[in-house]
Amino acid sequence: MKKLLIAASCAMAMFASGAQAQDLRIAFDVPYEPFEYKDDNGELTGFEVELASAMCEELEANCEFVIQAWDGMIPGLLARKFDLIMSSMSITEERAKRVLFSDPYYITPGGWFGPESFNTDVTDLEAMKGKTVGVQRGTTMDTYVTENMHSAVTIKRYTTAEDMVLDLEGQRIDVAFVDYPVGEQTILNREGFKEVGEPVKLGEGVGVAMRKRDAKLAKEINAALKTLKENGTYDTIMAKYFNYDIKI
């Protein structure tokens, strides 16, 4: 497997006392805009990359950024090719059996999208009665609608977001409830569509994954993430990439 190593500039790590600084290799799967991708100069950047740099400063660690394809993420971590995964890995029960997750550091909300003419309050079950809601099968949005709204609305489940957008355009569904970044890219950039409700945060969010035995490191990372969330660094980075809230 071809692996690319990229040395990251961790400014603070330079100031850290050499004896104590730990080496951390962090894996990303690129491109996954705007979380991790290469800019025009070929430099690795993105929300998670910047957050990782800030986290390394906070930890006073020497960080090295590794690019790893998604399929080999968890195997690579367990084989010690790298120490952390910060590549939009959602915390799930299944994965938690094999890796240790930090506290979540972001969550993309589910967004409600519909035609300009749609004026119903999506949180009002009475008003939504008889409407048809489209979701992607098996997503947290599917679970949410199935559990909370099935008595009032007709639920249509799609395999791909494209199929759902086509049916939204064709008026087969009244409203789509989809991962916000997906909806932003596929629905909002079409004419005649808008957001029709407040985004809803669902699921447990995305966390830093590490090996099960690194419990001490997990504590340090949780502390570092907490500091970043509280001292405004997190908000500054988030504002660069998103116009909605993904903080958790």
Add this chain to the structure above:
Amino acid sequence: MPDFIADWLNSNEIFTAMTLMEYWDGLVTTVHLVFLSLVIGLVVAVPLAILRTVRNPFVSGPIWLYTYLFRGTPLLIQLYIIYYGVAQIPGIQETFWWEIFKEPLYPALLAFTLNTAAYTTEIIRGAIMSTPNGEIEAAKAYGMNWFLRMRRIILPSAARRAVQAYSNEVIFMLHASAIASIVTIVDLTGAARNIYSRFYAPFDAFIFVALIYLALTFILVFVFRKLENHLLRHQRPANS
């Protein structure tokens, strides 16, 4: 109910009463969809097959083109074109057609019917073409006109030759109906996919649904065996 089955039902998370109901609803949808498209398809196919054997190319040509198009393209593509394509026609949402095409069931029914009618037309045409000349000549000698010949001699004899090939078409249609789930119809496969994605248990969800398809196929095979025995009993050895 034996204890081990009761225990198994109680201990597993997936096959609860709720998911079994989803499978049941899926089964009803699948049977409904396949049965309707086969019946309509057969009714359409018989006259088409007769016209297909006519010498006049202006009659048989368009039917040839129709069967060629629908046998020459995947059913999946036909369903995509009918379901998503129709919704893209400007202004269709304002016409009464939209009442029909809005729901996924009718586009799927249309696609399945057109598809099975094309195959069935060719099956019946083949059977008609292979009618022994002697039978036709004998009918002519009796003074039967074309219509009477078709009704009394050619079609009954063609039905006997077509029934085996047609039973295959019926089973293929049942299995092809699995693609209905891509246009949001919750048929058997749709139910299995929903349950799979809820529990992340591909083996349980799909093996269970495969068993239901097997059972359905078994019933079809049984029915057609009976039908063949009935239609082809003149071919059985005399003493059996």
